[in-house]
Structure formats: C-alpha cells, structure tokens
Amino acid sequence: MPPYHHGDLRRAVLAAAVDAITEHGPAGVSLRDLARRVGVSHAGPVHHFKDKAGLLTALAAEGFALLADALNATREQTNSFVELGVAYVRFAVRHRAHFEVMFRPDLHHTDDPALTEARERAGAALAGGVEALGEQRTGDRRTAGVAAWSIVHGFATLWNTGNLAPGDDPEELAHRVAAMLFGDDQPVLRASPELQQT
Amino acid sequence: MPPYHHGDLRRAVLAAAVDAITEHGPAGVSLRDLARRVGVSHAGPVHHFKDKAGLLTALAAEGFALLADALNATREQTNSFVELGVAYVRFAVRHRAHFEVMFRPDLHHTDDPALTEARERAGAALAGGVEALGEQRTGDRRTAGVAAWSIVHGFATLWNTGNLAPGDDPEELAHRVAAMLFGDDQPVLRASPELQQT
DNA sequence: CCTGCAATCTTGTCGGTGACAAGTCAGGGG
DNA sequence: CCCCTGACTTGTCACCGACAAGATTGCAGG
Numbered sequence: 001m002p003p004y005h006h007g008d009l010r011r012a013v014l015a016a017a018v019d020a021i022t023e024h025g026p027a028g029v030s031l032r033d034l035a036r037r038v039g040v041s042h043a044g045p046v047h048h049f050k051d052k053a054g055l056l057t058a059l060a061a062e063g064f065a066l067l068a069d070a071l072n073a074t075r076e077q078t079n080s081f082v083e084l085g086v087a088y089v090r091f092a093v094r095h096r097a098h099f100e101v102m103f104r105p106d107l108h109h110t111d112d113p114a115l116t117e118a119r120e121r122a123g124a125a126l127a128g129g130v131e132a133l134g135e136q137r138t139g140d141r142r143t144a145g146v147a148a149w150s151i152v153h154g155f156a157t158l159w160n161t162g163n164l165a166p167g168d169d170p171e172e173l174a175h176r177v178a179a180m181l182f183g184d185d186q187p188v189l190r191a192s193p194e195l196q197q198t
Numbered sequence: 199m200p201p202y203h204h205g206d207l208r209r210a211v212l213a214a215a216v217d218a219i220t221e222h223g224p225a226g227v228s229l230r231d232l233a234r235r236v237g238v239s240h241a242g243p244v245h246h247f248k249d250k251a252g253l254l255t256a257l258a259a260e261g262f263a264l265l266a267d268a269l270n271a272t273r274e275q276t277n278s279f280v281e282l283g284v285a286y287v288r289f290a291v292r293h294r295a296h297f298e299v300m301f302r303p304d305l306h307h308t309d310d311p312a313l314t315e316a317r318e319r320a321g322a323a324l325a326g327g328v329e330a331l332g333e334q335r336t337g338d339r340r341t342a343g344v345a346a347w348s349i350v351h352g353f354a355t356l357w358n359t360g361n362l363a364p365g366d367d368p369e370e371l372a373h374r375v376a377a378m379l380f381g382d383d384q385p386v387l388r389a390s391p392e393l394q395q396t
Numbered sequence: 397c398c399t400g401c402a403a404t405c406t407t408g409t410c411g412g413t414g415a416c417a418a419g420t421c422a423g424g425g426g
Numbered sequence: 427c428c429c430c431t432g433a434c435t436t437g438t439c440a441c442c443g444a445c446a447a448g449a450t451t452g453c454a455g456g
Contacts, residue, residue, distance in 0.1 A: 025304030027305060103355065104223075146371065154355065162303055177348060180341055
C-alpha cells in the first residue's frame with residue numbers, strides 16, 4: 001500500500017490537472033478526479049490548495065512563470081519582435097492547459113500574490129520586447145504595446161479554440177501574421193485610400 | 199399562482215443565463231439556478247435545451263447572430279475596416295456574456311447546425327470587411343484576414359479578462375490600436391531596421 | 397362538444413462534486 | 427520520550443446535471 005504521506009502531492013496534483021485539462025478542457029476537471037488519479041483520498045488536495053479556485057490559481061501562476069521564462073529566453077536570442085510574438089503563440093499551443101486557465105479570472109483567486117507577481121513578470125517580458133519596436137515612431141508606446149499583445153493573444157486564442165484552419169502549422173502561420181504587421185521585409189497591411197474614412 | 203405553461207420559457211431562460219453569466223462568469227451558472235430565477239421547476243429548461251451544453255450552444259449561436267448583425271450594420275455605414283474592428287470590440291464588451299460563451303468549444307455541442315450557421319455568417323461578415331483592405335497589396339488575403347481577426351479578438355479578450363488598463367474607454371482605445379495598424383492617416387507600427395532580423 | 401394526443405412542465409431520484417469538520421498518522425524539536 | 431504540527435483520511439451536507447415517470451394544458455380532428 002502507498003505511504004500515508006505522498007511526498008510531493010502538490011506537484012503531482014498540478015501535473016494531473018494539466019493532463020485532465022488537456023483532455024477535457026478546464027470545465028471538465030474535478031478535485032476528486034485528480035485525487036483519484038494521484039491515488040489519494042478525495043480531500044487530499046484541499047490541504048495544498050484550499051480550494052478548486054486555489055488549484056487553478058496555482059496553475060495559472062505556474063503558467064505565467066513559464067511564459068515569462070519562454071519570452072525572456074527568446075528575447076536574449078533574437079531581439080526580433082516577430083520572434084517574440086511567435087514565442088507567445090508557441091507557448092499557448094504547447095502549454096495549452098496552462099494557457100486556457102491563465103486568462104480566466106472567474107476561475108481564480110484574483111488577489112493571490114504569487115499569481116499577480118508571475119503575471120507582472122510575463123507582462124514585463126512582453127513590454128520589454130515592445131521597446132525594441134519603432135523608436136523612430138511616436139504613435140504612443142502604450143498603444144503599441146496593447147496592439148502587440150492583442151495580436152499574439154488573439155491569434156493564440158483563436159487557434160486554441162479551433163477557429164483557424166486546423167491544417168496549418170500554427171507557428172508558421174503566426175510568423176507570417178506577425179511579419180505582415182511588424183516585419184520589415186514584408187509589405188504592411190493597409191487600407192486602400194478610397195475606402196478609408198477615419 | 200403562475201400558469202402551468204410559462205409561455206416563452208426558452209427566451210426567459212436564455213435571458214436569465216445572460217444575467218447569470220454577466221454576474222458570475224460562465225462557470226458559475228447552473229440550470230437549476232436559472233430555473234429558479236425564471237420561476238419554474240428544476241427540470242423545466244431541460245425540455246428546451248436538452249442539456250446544459252445545449253443551453254450554452256443556443257446562447258453562443260444567438261451571440262454569433264448578434265455579432266453578424268452588428269458587423270453587417272457598420273459595414274453598410276462606413277466601409278472603414280477600422281470601424282469594423284471597433285464594432286467587433288464593442289460587441290464583445292457590450293454583450294460580454296454571449297462573447298464569453300461563443301469561443302468555448304468545450305462548453306458546446308460543436309456539431310449543432312444553428313451554431314455553425316450563425317458562426318459562418320459572422321465569419322463572412324468579418325471576411326467581407328477584410329476585402330475592403332489593401333487591394334493594391336498581395337500579402338495574401340488569408341493571412342490578412344487572420345491578422346485582422348486576431349487583433350480585434352485579442353483586444354476584446356484581453357479587455358474582458360481585465361488585462362488592459364481599466365480606466366480607459368475600450369472603444370476609444372480599440373480605435374487607436376486599429377488605426378495604428380490598419381489606418382491611413384496614422385503612422386504604421388514597424389520594427390526599427392537595426393533590430394529586425396526576420 | 398369532446399376526445400385523444402403531443403408539447404410543456406413537475407416530481408422524484410441517482411451518482412458525482414465542492415466544501416467543511418473531525419479524526420488519524422508521521423516525524424522532528426523539546 | 428512526548429507532543430505538536432503538518433499531511434492525509436473519513437464522513438457528511440447541500441448542490442448540481444441527467445434521467446424517468448407523471449401531471450397539466452392546449453389543440454386538432456371527429
């Protein structure tokens with residue numbers, strides 16, 4: 001029989017949660033099922049997470065930390081904003097379970113300090129990448145940051161919800177999209193003048 | 199006492215669902231609670247929607263229909279792609295409950311014909327707006343469509359999850375973002391050449 | 397008129413779930 | 427050696443979704 005003390009229950013439950021969410025989506029996950037998967041009584045996980053929301057909060061925080069690391073890693077390598085955007089999308093696709101939980105405040109304890117700290121770290125990594133953009137351009141920096149975040153986040157979300165053609169390689173398509181909007185060697189998407197009126 | 203037959207239970211339950219989701223998010227809604235709000239026994243709604251997923255599927259379909267109408271309406275008025283994007287964001291903010299359910303395939307009966315039809319109608323409205331963009335430009339149409347959808351969807355999602363500065367007027371900010379990327383009278387966001395390497 | 401039928405809604409029930417309370421067990425500091 | 431704290435279990439409660447069976451209503455066809 002297994003020992004009374006699991007040893008690393010917290011880790012194990014988080015890992016099981018990732019599996020369960022990957023299989024059935026964030027809605028189809030229950031603390032009791034996770035406990036069963038890990039081989040622990042139904043109230044075991046409660047001791048580590050307090051709540052179901054507590055579990056998902058921990059998962060989201062872990063996700064933001066991973067995202068921050070991924071972004072910082074590619075920032076050290078390339079300085080290319082396009083590549084940074086692709087890294088964001090790659091994270092969302094590869095760590096789908098984390099990503100799906102990170103932007104669902106209705107599932108969190110939104111005031112959790114670990115969560116806020118990790119989120120800010122990821123935000124800083126992204127904002128830092130925006131710094132590398134258009135120094136010559138005044139179009140204010142905050143708007144540029146919001147635009148950049150919007151496009152990569154929107155792409156990632158649409159991909160993960162199956163709204164983009166499933167035949168493609170997401171990273172390749174994301175690269176084309178980012179290059180079209182932010183790239184240097186690509187023509188930039190613009191409205192034809194005669195149709196434009198604001 | 200209320201009559202045995204409600205008269206328009208389906209409508210009433212959908213409306214109650216919108217309220218409940220607006221208050222507690224899509225996770226915090228139960229068929230039984232909706233039944234209570236409407237003044238009907240706990241299994242009343244089941245007859246109209248079959249399932250909880252059936253309810254949310256109907257809500258999502260209604261949402262896509264409303265979105266398609268909104269997009270087509272502004273398309274008739276302006277021909278401006280920027281305005282079309284703002285209309286998308288406006289819909290997401292004003293019909294938050296619908297929007298939050300529309301892109302959650304894990305909550306749907308994904309094969310529901312009404313849902314697919316409404317989604318395609320909305321997709322066509324958006325794609326039609328992209329047609330108005332850059333005729334002079336070859337940067338292939340599909341990539342342009344994905345880029346446009348990504349940016350408005352990303353912005354809407356980030357706003358609704360509270361990740362953008364809450365002090366602002368979302369439509370105004372969305373307008374600035376869209377104008378920065380797609381507008382004609384605004385400088386276009388580009389990477390500074392020396393930092394760009396793909 | 398009235399009879400039977402189908403749609404609508406109710407009541408009752410089952411297994412599963414989240415939260416909580418109280419108990420049990422292991423190990424390290426006094 | 428003891429006990430104290432943290433880790434886990436057992437037991438319970440209210441709620442939820444799904445299903446089955448029954449009650450009620452309106453209405454079509456004779």
